[in-house]
């Protein structure tokens with residue numbers, strides 16, 4: 281069963297990715313380009329991730345692991361061909377190295393092939409480059425297949441809206457290949473047979489962390505460092521044409537690393553409440569896009585996000601849990617994903633324990649907080665919402 285029509289109704293099934301060998305590829309030389317702010321301690325990151333998964337399971341949530349789904353998908357010959365062809369089409373390889381890598385991949389069983397597709401392949405793991413120039417000239421630190429350390433953030437590479445999935449179009453080079461994996465899983469894995477795709481990676485840039493299902497038929501899409509106006513317009517066209525939404529709010533956010541996605545500054549914790557970075561809670565604005573299947577989109581000039589959202593959701597007011605923090609604490613906790621909560625149900629969310637003040641304010645506003653540690657996971661700059669892709673929630677109404 282697949283179904284998501286809100287951010288907060290009871291979570292039944294979620295897609296996570298347990299980090300592994302791909303994190304061990306991070307070094308001080310490549311962590312910036314691979315979008316990590318530090319070098320995580322891999323085994324501790326896994327412990328933290330296991331505790332996150334257990335916190336969800338113990339509250340009745342089914343946890344699917346992307347690594348398992350990729351392995352299972354690779355048993356489908358068409359998927360295996362598609363995914364290996366994808367990495368072999370990399371123009372950096374050249375013919376000789378490409379032939380060597382093709383031979384290497386062909387020898388791997390689905391589990392090991394899944395590992396290679398996620399953790400990449402280093403120059404030194406290939407014993408010979410078939411006598412070609414490319415292999416000879418490569419630095420031993422270079423990758424023949426790049427690792428995907430950000431696969432951990434399953435939020436970004438696909439988004440479910442009701443019973444359809446949008447495989448996104450990732451903006452950063454270091455992450456683009458992630459969607460070849462989610463695209464293959466949703467099209468070839470038997471669990472998702474018959475699922476209709478709402479969006480695909482060849483389209484304009486949209487990342488899942490920018491997409492909030494505020495209420496049934498109402499989406500907010502952040503537009504900033506990752507999602508472009510064209511991406512927001514395309515997704516709005518698609519969801520409105522499919523009858524999945526009547527209103528899409530396009531919300532500009534600063535094109536900066538600290539606010540790379542809308543969910544780094546705002547997540548929902550109740551059917552009518554958000555926790556929001558106080559330094560911009562009352563300055564966010566939104567363009568309102570409306571329409572019906574088969575009709576033209578209508579675009580309304582920007583107005584305060586909170587007002588536009590409440591109108592679209594048909595409620596009097598979208599409450600902001602006022603974290604009341606001083607600007608410095610607020611900035612520190614926003615950087616550490618304090619606003620990036622994952623709702624398991626209305627008024628029940630998962631948050632990083634380190635954001636002590638934000639969590640205390642959430643609790644005093646009546647939100648139960650399940651605290652998880654994230655000192656290592658957080659070095660990739662993502663919190664519980666970023667690390668999870670809900671696949672099934674109870675219908676909100």
Ligand SMILES: NC(=O)NCCC[C@H](N)C(=O)O
Nearest residue numbers: 315433489541660661662666
């Ligand atoms: N939704 C999110 O905010 N995801 C976090 C993504 C972090 C990752 N290191 C990135 O830069 O894309």
